[in-house]
Amino acid sequence: MRIADVSADAKPLEWHTRMKIAAGAAKGLQYLHEIANPPVIYRDFKASNILIDEDYTAKLSDFGLAKIGPVGDKNHVSTRVMGTYGYCAPEYALTGQLTKMSDVYSFGVVFLEMITGRRAIDTTKPTPEQHLVHWAEPLFKDKSKFVAMADPLLEGKYPMKGLYQALAVAAMCLQEEASIRPLISDVVVALEHLADPKNDDIDRAEQSAPISSSEVAQETAGEGNKEVLDSTSDQESYSFSSREKELNELDVV
Template structure:
């Protein structure tokens, strides 16, 4: 064989071997890459399943779904299951029907935008308040979901406790602890219609109630992350137990606040006339300072004994905030706004201090309002530490059949 042909043949063999080696390398790389993708996909799926499991069991993740104003879905079984795991009882409609004597009118203790509230007695003898939600409308459905999910997460001696719930068929019911002395509104504005008339609260009782209510909002704003904005804080949503300790109630309109300080949530305007902060009413921008404004209005009710809006009063006196604000910071004029029923019960020094707190809370500019923690710290020195209960002058008990108002809904 000639040398030239020998070398050509050798080159062809070398080229063929090189091609074979390159092909094998490419196949190896493809196999390795495919195996890598397979392993990564498997690990990713496992991690996702674990996260989903944590989501179903974690209450914080349940809470993530509370903010959707446009949520039109019904109550999810997983949400109620988590709520049950957090200590809430699940009742049947039959049980609650029996507890209220078939929802007898004689057992109605409250009436609101979303339904009636009934006094009830469970099989174990425990007294409860049962809210029967109206069947129609998505707002009632959203309120039910909000209260179940929110109150199964929050625990504070200054918030009304949710005992359990019922979502049997088309019925939606909420079962709360029973507050024997009803709402603050009933005691500030006693009306005829019951066999026993509650007396007006004295000065010390009002200070204690103001402090308890402030602690309730402080917990929502500063001890929950993200904070919770009540959005319908008012005197009828402050309930009183047998010792006249106050608890904040009715969280159906509550909203989860912004993550960062100073931020706001844009939402439709909901609440009760006279209590809604001006910036929220005008723009729909909701912050914890919106609740501070509402608290200031309640503080004015405690000081003056007047309702937030009463257009039957003389000109210029119909709106409580605008009438009282010029007097609140004038030491000489504070006495002009004080409830006549409190005559002789308070020191002017204390009245001036409370008036100053109220004035700060109802400032038109949200940034000038204090934090609820500051309000609490300002009220603590005014409340007598040894006074743990309140016994009003005769008569002493609110009639069990007396009516208390519930949330009123306004929308723009």
């Protein structure tokens, strides 16, 4: 079954199931980007191309637009712009230069759909809310709005810190500057943590501990993740694993 075909009448997917599906889909991209030889860029990552079985294990389908990735000293593939509106990375749509980070952006859109319960493009909503990423951008910068971004069908049944961290991952994947998006392998690490309910208890225990000055700084960095991302904007590339411990230690107010 395609994840996009889940019936509106069906029971909404619970939080950890959503994180499991997202982690599985990210693993599919990880295989294409980092294990396949030569590497493959999926180019059309979207909800309707994710299949799930009865155990909610995710698999990617429809490789019709996939491209062999850059090899040697090349960092992109130049190709005709193809894909699905709402999911394409901005640099690819503008230049036709396709990279692995184009897939990471598209993953960020799908992951945001799973968190919010909204579609990438939804013309039934008011004009300012029709484009999911444009709707989310200002909310990412205001931590007090994070709860409002959660899918109402979850009815508040999610770990608060998990929501914050999931939105942090989505925000980093959706950075307009491709070079500061995380590697998909680092996204997998973060999502596997979020998918495991046992980590909720660990996070709650950490939240009850005294807050050090360094943790206060981390908390501030976590607000909308803008400060965290801005501090890395001068780097050639950005590794999410270098911030994994920091994100796992963010305290929820």
